[in-house]
Amino acid sequence: MSKPNYEINPGLLSLETIAHLQATTTKIGLSEESRQRIRKCRDYLDSKLNNADVLYYGINTGFGSLCDIRISDADIETLQLNLVKSHAAGMGDTVPQELVRIMLLLKIQSLSYGHSAVREELVERLIDFYNEEIYPVVFELGSLGASGDLAPLAHLSLPLVGLGEVWYKGKRVPASAVLKEKGWEPMTFKAKEALALLNGTQFSLAYGSWCLIESRRLSQLADLNAAIGYDAFNCRLSPLDMHIHQVRPHQGQLLTAKRISSLLSDSGIASADKTSVQDPYAFRCVPQVHGASKDALAYIESMVGTELNSVTDNPNIFPDDDLIVSGGNFHAQPLALPLDHLALALSELGSISERRVYQMISGQRGLPAFLVQNPGLNSGLMIAQYTAASIVSQNKTLCTPASADSIVSCNGQEDHVSMAANAATKAYRVVHNLERLLAIEFMTAMQALEFRRPLLSSAKIEDLHKRYRQVVPKLDEDRILSDDLEATRVFLKSGVPVDLFSA
Numbered sequence: 001m002s003k004p005n006y007e008i009n010p011g012l013l014s015l016e017t018i019a020h021l022q023a024t025t026t027k028i029g030l031s032e033e034s035r036q037r038i039r040k041c042r043d044y045l046d047s048k049l050n051n052a053d054v055l056y057y058g059i060n061t062g063f064g065s066l067c068d069i070r071i072s073d074a075d076i077e078t079l080q081l082n083l084v085k086s087h088a089a090g091m092g093d094t095v096p097q098e099l100v101r102i103m104l105l106l107k108i109q110s111l112s113y114g115h116s117a118v119r120e121e122l123v124e125r126l127i128d129f130y131n132e133e134i135y136p137v138v139f140e141l142g143s144l145g146a147s148g149d150l151a152p153l154a155h156l157s158l159p160l161v162g163l164g165e166v167w168y169k170g171k172r173v174p175a176s177a178v179l180k181e182k183g184w185e186p187m188t189f190k191a192k193e194a195l196a197l198l199n200g201t202q203f204s205l206a207y208g209s210w211c212l213i214e215s216r217r218l219s220q221l222a223d224l225n226a227a228i229g230y231d232a233f234n235c236r237l238s239p240l241d242m243h244i245h246q247v248r249p250h251q252g253q254l255l256t257a258k259r260i261s262s263l264l265s266d267s268g269i270a271s272a273d274k275t276s277v278q279d280p281y282a283f284r285c286v287p288q289v290h291g292a293s294k295d296a297l298a299y300i301e302s303m304v305g306t307e308l309n310s311v312t313d314n315p316n317i318f319p320d321d322d323l324i325v326s327g328g329n330f331h332a333q334p335l336a337l338p339l340d341h342l343a344l345a346l347s348e349l350g351s352i353s354e355r356r357v358y359q360m361i362s363g364q365r366g367l368p369a370f371l372v373q374n375p376g377l378n379s380g381l382m383i384a385q386y387t388a389a390s391i392v393s394q395n396k397t398l399c400t401p402a403s404a405d406s407i408v409s410c411n412g413q414e415d416h417v418s419m420a421a422n423a424a425t426k427a428y429r430v431v432h433n434l435e436r437l438l439a440i441e442f443m444t445a446m447q448a449l450e451f452r453r454p455l456l457s458s459a460k461i462e463d464l465h466k467r468y469r470q471v472v473p474k475l476d477e478d479r480i481l482s483d484d485l486e487a488t489r490v491f492l493k494s495g496v497p498v499d500l501f502s503a
Contacts, residue, residue, distance in 0.1 A: 004029030004131075008112045010037065013308045015301065018102060019213045027131045028105070030112060030123065037114025038123060044319035045117040049073075049191060057315055057326040058195040080189035081161060087154035087198055088164065090139030095152065095203075097167050100135040102206035103156055106308070107197065115311045115318065116196040125160055125187060134178055137165040138203070144409060145332035145420030148312060149203030152421070157197040162186030192317075199313035199330040207424035208304050208339050211431045215297055215346060218434050219290070220501055221492055222349045223256055225441045226286045227263035229356045230270065231457045232448035234365045235279045237261070237270055245287060252294030257287040259501055267458040276365070282355035289352050296345035300338040307335060332420030336403035339423035343430045347395040350430075350437040354388040357441050360448045361385055371447045371475070378478045381444055384485065388440045391433045398426045398433075439489035443472065450474050460500055467495060 005026040006017070010033065020026070030038070045059070055061050060071050071079045095103075108126050111118050129136070136159045142151025158164030159175030166175045179186060230237070240261045245254050264270045278284065315326040361381050363369035372380025402422035408415050446465055449457060456462055471491050472484045 007031040008034050008108055008127075010034060010113050011309045013106075013109050014305065015209060015213055015308075018105065018209050018308075021105065022098060022101065022213075025133075028108070028127060030120075030127070034112040034114070035120060038112065038118065038120045040319050041114040041117045041317050042119050045192060045317060045324075048324065056324050059192045059315070059324075076191045077188055080191070080194035083194045083198060084154050084157050084161065084189070085163065087150050088158055090142035090151040090155050092139050092141035095138040095140055097135045099206050099210055100138055100156070100167070101130065101133075102209055103138070103152075103202045104130045104135070106202040106205055106209075107153070107156065107200065109308070110200055110202065110311055110313065111196060113311050115316045116313050117192045117317045118196050119190060119193065122160070122187060122189075122193055122197075125184070128182075128184070129159070129166075132182070133168070134159070135167040136175070137167060137172060140425055143203055143421035144407070144414070145201070145204055145336055145418035145422075146330070146409065146414045146416075147314070148199040148201055148330035148332070149421055150198050152203035153198045153200060156202075157194065160187045160197075161189070196313045201307060201312045201330065201332045201335055201420065204332050204335045204339065204420040204424040205304065205307050207421075207428050208300075208335055208342070209308070211339075211342060211346075211424075211427045212297065212301055212304055214431050214435070215342070218346070218431070218438060219294060219297065219349065220259075221438045221442070221496070222290055222293075222353060223259045223286075224263065224496070224500070225353060225438055225445055226283070226290065226356070227260045228445040228449065228457070228461055229360065229441070230260065230264060230283060231267055231452065231461070232445045233279070233283060233356070233360055233367075234269065234272075234274065234276070234452070235283045236274050236276070237264065239279070239284045239287065240264075250291055250295055252298070253287045253291030255294060256290040260286065263460055263501075264458050267461070268456045269452050270457075272455055280355070280359055282352050282359060286352070289348060293345040293349050296341055300342050300345075303334055303338040332418040333403070336418040336420035336423050339420060339427050340399075340401040340403050343395075343423070343427040344399045346427070346430050346434045347392075347399050350395055350434045351392050353434075353437045353441045354385070354392045357381075357385050357388050357444045360444050367448055367451050371444065371451070372478070373476060380475060380478070381447065381481070384440050384444065384481055387485075388437055391437055395430050395433050398430050402426060435489060435492075436485075439485055439492055442468075442492060443484060443488045446472075447475055464496070464500070471495070 006028045009031045111123050136156045138152050138155040143149040159166050162176040162179050164175050165172055166178055168178050240257045245257045312329050314330050315324050317324050361370045369375040370380030370382045372378040402419040405419050406416050472487050
């Protein structure tokens with residue numbers, strides 16, 4: 001086997017690595033350290049099972065409230081298979097393939113620490129799925145974030161034994177057909193293996209990781225939109241003065257003010273005389289509002305970063321200390337609270353974005369109503385703001401915290417659950433909504449700039465304006481806006497230079 005391009009190592013996974021792997025077809029593999037850890041832990045468990053008649057939860061007992069029922073050695077493999085089949089009870093929309101890819105990576109990472117007692121060949125088969133782009137069909141609904149993301153991870157695991165479905169070569173097909181094509185025999189789960197696969201937070205964590213990677217980009221775009229809006233609405237630059245931020249030195253606030261100041265450093269519009277004494281909060285308080293969201297994202301990244309490099313199944317096995325310990329590392333509360341916070345932090349970026357759109361189309365500061373010539377005959381960007389208001393309102397609903405809820409399950413054994421999976425999927429929707437809101441604002445601000453001519457914004461913004469106009473022309477009279485808005489969203493995803501935000 002050729003050496004992989006990226007080796008799985010204990011404690012080294014980061015959001016940057018996930019982003020890189022998602023953007024490429026990089027092959028992964030286990031490091032030698034990970035192999036040794038996995039082998040050592042499996043050998044230890046086999047020796048304990050061979051030499052003792054002790055009950056170990058989920059290894060030779062039933063699960064959940066059935067934990068006191070002893071399972072005979074002859075039935076252990078059946079126990080593990082039944083676990084996967086019975087827990088594959090997901091419903092709803094299928095998880096996007098890019099997120100299933102992250103789930104596979106995260107499960108491989110968690111198993112690589114050598115505290116889960118799975119065989120090396122099982123981890124290798126997961127790596128095969130990842131490298132061959134065979135993505136199990138996983139459903140969005142079913143996890144309580146209690147004993148891990150049980151139902152989604154059961155669906156992730158079914159194809160290992162030839163059950164369930166997978167996405168392969170652009171089609172949804174039976175897993176058994178793909179195993180046959182690859183010449184792979186369906187696996188048989190040994191003691192503890194199915195439990196190690198199903199316990200864990202990899203569903204919620206995959207969503208959280210994806211959301212944070214996107215949030216970095218969207219946070220920058222929010223600052224860019226605000227900078228364009230400063231000139232489009234002919235705002236004063238005094239709210240960006242570093243004196244006021246140095247006496248309230250929140251890091252996000254400082255970064256926001258510096259970034260927008262840099263984007264406007266040579267703007268002719270910004271340096272022109274102003275008639276207004278103050279600007280609305282949606283412009284004047286951008287450093288404070290955007291900055292608070294940045295600080296929230298930094299905290300959430302720290303929590304997710306720890307979870308990326310954690311063992312979250314149960315029981316945990318420590319060969320060096322001769323310990324098999326049943327606990328609660330699968331409980332997803334450390335993700336549930338941050339993911340609820342993430343939805344709120346991103347929703348606020350969208351909320352203030354919509355307010356800037358509203359101000360720019362309102363016929364103030366020398367701008368025509370709805371930013372179009374002949375308003376009345378033309379409605380211009382009137383309904384674009386309606387769309388933004390609709391999305392903002394939906395985001396507010398999605399910000400209701402999932403983690404505030406708990407429903408008793410498993411005959412009272414699991415009497416407090418985190419609902420992290422619901423927090424994760426809500427945050428996912430907020431991310432997509434924020435991207436749409438920022439596209440609406442970007443189109444609006446670029447249209448407003450047209451009415452500041454012959455004055456020009458900064459060189460960076462004018463260059464961006466020129467390239468954007470090659471994709472979406474100036475709105476001179478009414479046309480179908482949804483096409484322009486989608487083209488704008490795509491432009492913001494790939495057409496904004498990475499060095500735009502450098503000082």
